[in-house]
Amino acid sequence: MALIEMNALTKVYKKDFSRKEVYALKSLTLNVEEGEVFGFLGPNGAGKSTAIKLLLNLIRPTSGTVSINGKDVSGRDVRRNIGFLPENPYFYDHLSAKELLWFGGKSCDMDAAAIQERTETLLKELDLIEAMNRPLRSYSKGMVQRAGLALALIHDPKILILDEPMSGLDPMGRRKVFELILSLKGEGKTIFFSSHILHDIERLCDRAAILINGSLKRLISVKTELPAGKTLEEVFFEEVAKAGGLRE
Numbered sequence: 715m716a717l718i719e720m721n722a723l724t725k726v727y728k729k730d731f732s733r734k735e736v737y738a739l740k741s742l743t744l745n746v747e748e749g750e751v752f753g754f755l756g757p758n759g760a761g762k763s764t765a766i767k768l769l770l771n772l773i774r775p776t777s778g779t780v781s782i783n784g785k786d787v788s789g790r791d792v793r794r795n796i797g798f799l800p801e802n803p804y805f806y807d808h809l810s811a812k813e814l815l816w817f818g819g820k821s822c823d824m825d826a827a828a829i830q831e832r833t834e835t836l837l838k839e840l841d842l843i844e845a846m847n848r849p850l851r852s853y854s855k856g857m858v859q860r861a862g863l864a865l866a867l868i869h870d871p872k873i874l875i876l877d878e879p880m881s882g883l884d885p886m887g888r889r890k891v892f893e894l895i896l897s898l899k900g901e902g903k904t905i906f907f908s909s910h911i912l913h914d915i916e917r918l919c920d921r922a923a924i925l926i927n928g929s930l931k932r933l934i935s936v937k938t939e940l941p942a943g944k945t946l947e948e949v950f951f952e953e954v955a956k957a958g959g960l961r962e
Contacts, residue, residue, distance in 0.1 A: 717873065717904050718746035718769065723778035725764050738764040740928045741778065746906055751899050753915035753922035753936070754908040755950065761928040762908040763801065766877050769906075770798060782873065794822075797871035801878040801908075803862030807851035811842050811861045814850065815868050822869035829868070836864040839897075841890055855882035863891065867898075874898065876907035880914060892918065916946040924950055926957045 723742040726735050739761045746752045756762050767773045768780050771787040782792050805814055812833060819829035837843045840860040850858060859882050866874060879895075880888050895905060895918055909915055915922050916936055924932040931953045940946060 715748045716745040717748040717750075717783055718744075718752075718906060719779075719781045719784075720744045720765070720769070721779045723765070723768060723780055724776045725761075725768060725773070726776040737928050739768075739775075742925075742928075742930055744923055744930065744933070746904065747920075748904055749899075749902045750921065751895065751905045751919045752907075753919035754906065754925065755910070755912060755915055755922055756908075756925035757954065759927075760925045762925055763877060765925070766875060766908065769875060770796070794869075795872040797866035797869070797874045799859075799862050799866045799874075799876045799879055801881055803858060803865075805850055805858070805861070805865075808849055810847050810849055811837060811853075811864065812846040814861060814865055818865045818868040824869060832868055832870065833864075836867055839890070839894055840864055841886070856884055856887045859883055860887060860890065863894070872903060874903060874905045874907070876905065878909055879907055880909060880911050888914075912945075912947040912950055916940075922946065924953050926954060929957075931957060 720742050723739055724737070725739040726737055728734070729736045742765060754762050754765070768775055769787060770793070780787050782796070785792050809817070815833040815836070816829055819832065824832070834843070837846050840863060842857065842860055842864065845853065845857065850861065853861065859879070863879060866876070879891055883891060892914065898905060919936050921933065921935050923930055924934070932949070934940065934949065936946060940949060
């Protein structure tokens with residue numbers, strides 16, 4: 715069953731005063747199945763973050779449709795089952811991680827006991843329990859990234875949308891997030907994430923889409939459709955070469 719559906723999704727921006735049209739996305743059609751870990755990869759400027767913003771209804775498409783669980787993403791109830799981690803999370807830096815998750819839980823109508831239990835579980839899994847009462851201003855970039863992931867998970871969503879979840883993480887942090895994604899996959903969660911770390915996508919994902927210059931160039935089953943003897947990284951650079959390189 716397709717849980718996330720993008721159909722002929724196009725987003726056009728006007729460039730500066732020239733009003734020249736710039737296509738961030740060009741007729742993107744893509745489905746993500748329920749319970750799937752789906753990798754979304756491409757170089758900078760490929761349109762990945764634009765697609766994620768459209769998926770979250772933060773911006774609207776120029777044309778095409780996007781739906782989650784059969785409902786248009788503009789519906790008020792659609793995001794109740796979604797957890798989102800942006801590429802560069804930013805929070806009120808006077809809050810502690812514990813207070814941040816309390817705020818997130820209350821925003822999702824969770825009761826106090828559920829918030830407390832879920833907070834302790836997540837902060838332990840992400841190795842933040844000892845720092846949970848410290849203000850976020852004292853956190854490293856990687857610690858803020860992990861706190862952001864905990865916030866995305868506080869309400870136990872069915873769908874996770876992650877924009878560069880490994881960004882800024884040291885090797886131990888990457889391992890923690892890697893193991894958490896595997897655990898969530900085992901629970902049947904649907905995970906859609908973009909990353910420049912192709913090795914992580916190859917290890918974690920069921921399928922991956924390669925987006926270049928706003929267009930879908932390849933959709934591949936990572937476990938079964940990689941050409942013999944080739945890595946996902948090699949396939950990716952082949953697609954970049956076919957597309958004639960990257961736009962400016």
